Amino acid sequence: MWKTGVPSGSFTFTSCSKRGWHDLTPFLYRALISVLYPAFYPRLARKYAEGLDERRALYPEEKRRELPENSLWIHAVSVGEVQSAWPLLEQIAEDGRVGKPLLSTTTATGRDMAFRLAGNLVSGHIFYPWDVPRIVRRALDAIRPKGYIVIETEIWPSMLFELKRRNIPAFLVNGRFSERTAANIRRRPSFWREVYDSFSLLLVRSGTDRSLLLETGLGDEKIRVTGDCKIDALLLRRKKADLSWAKKIAGGAGPVFLAGSTHQGEETVALDAYRIVRSKLPSARLILAPRHPERSGEAAALARGYAPTALLSEAESGRAVDWGVLVIDRIGVLFDLYGVADSAFIGGSIVDKGGQNIMEPAAFGIPFSHGPFMRDFVDAAEGLGKKGAAVLVRDAGEIGAHWMRSLKEEEKQKARTGAGEFFAALGGAAAVSLDAIYGEMNLR
Helix, strand or coil: CEECCEEECCECCHHHHHCCCCCCCHHHHHHHHHHHHHHHHHHHHHHCCCCHHHHCCCCCHHHHHHCCCCCEEEECCCHHHHHHHHHHHHHHHHHCCCCCCEEEECCHHHHHHHHHHHHHHCCEEEECCCCCHHHHHHHHHHHCCCEEEEECCCCCHHHHHHHHHCCCCEEEEEECCCHHHHHHHHHCHHHHHHHHCCCCEEEECCHHHHHHHHHCCCCHHHEEECCCHHHHHHHHHHHHCCCHHHHHHHCCCCCEEEEEEECCCHHHHHHHHHHHHHHHCCCCEEEEEECCHHHHHHHHHHHCCCCCEEEHHHHCCCCCCCCCEEECCCCCCHHHHHCCCCEEEECCCCCCCCCCCCHHHHHCCCCEEECCCCHHHHHHHHHHHHCCCEEECCCHHHHHHHHHHCCCHHHHHHHHHHHHHHHHHHCCHHHHHHHHHHHHCCCC
16 A cells, blocks of 8 residues: 555555566556455454454445545544644534535544544544555445545545546645655656546645645646645644643742653753753752653653652642652643743754654743754744744753743743744644635535
């Protein structure tokens, strides 16, 4: 199976390229999938035992009754794509021109995230059917959607070719292309031109993504830059966040600093910065959130050499816990904690891990810093830095100095204003995307 030209799952065609089959055609692709599917089925059945019938588009009568006929079908492969789809689903509900869409995911974690974020916004959920021609036909016969929307990177050629044959409009939303995907597209431009030409509209995040599609020979009339729905999702998440539990945990005298998503070696740097701050401001406290919570015991043992230390699970137990350093030992809480911190340092950036998500602290408008290694968030780091919302640091001394400056009102205001301007320039992708889709479907 193919994810924007990159093999995923158990169907891979690297062997085809080694044999020189660079000029795949839609017919050849579908023929290969059909021939190889029986051989790969036992492995697929083991790997995707959950939802196996749905993945083969075998819907029992009870499930068929749940499938909304003549609705939009939105596919979001896993957790990240579901988060990107969330603001689009909110826009569809707010707009009211169509009913609740059907949502599909490939992973169980994506399904769980869908129910958590948008369970009331969709008519139902299915596991995505495998991209085998007869399975695709069976799925479309059962669902009969009025339109098909795929989020970000999930490109399934058999589905797209069949949608085009049936004159069902298909849309790529929040389209993005990694370097690996781009290289694959450039190796087979004629094949991918036919695949992407099956879409009615290609709504991509940036000019770089648009340029890649134009390289294949696609006409520019169906490619539009609409921005990043993840920005909308982040702002929506902030709007709906309940910080009451985090305020209870972080409440008390003295400022709270946060070292988020730290990797091995960075806890020492953050703790050294905290020691510098605490020598000047004894009431200061530090929340230390290792990128991998299973390292929380190691981080806590290190922190005890600096100040009284507790794990989050201990602080939440109801017992009175005194801490100068609080070590986070479970996932899913860091976003809310940014909302109650006075300032933050973002890990994966002094130890070279490519950086971690700096958009989350920025969403709350708090001052924050990061190290020099931010290759996974280059544009965001540069944009937020220019706006004065992010500060580049290189060692404990610079982190500590930034944390102290962050307590000044002018520094707080600069971060709030800068982050606000940054998001104002990038937000609104979901509304723009939906407007383009409705226009193409004559639903104005």
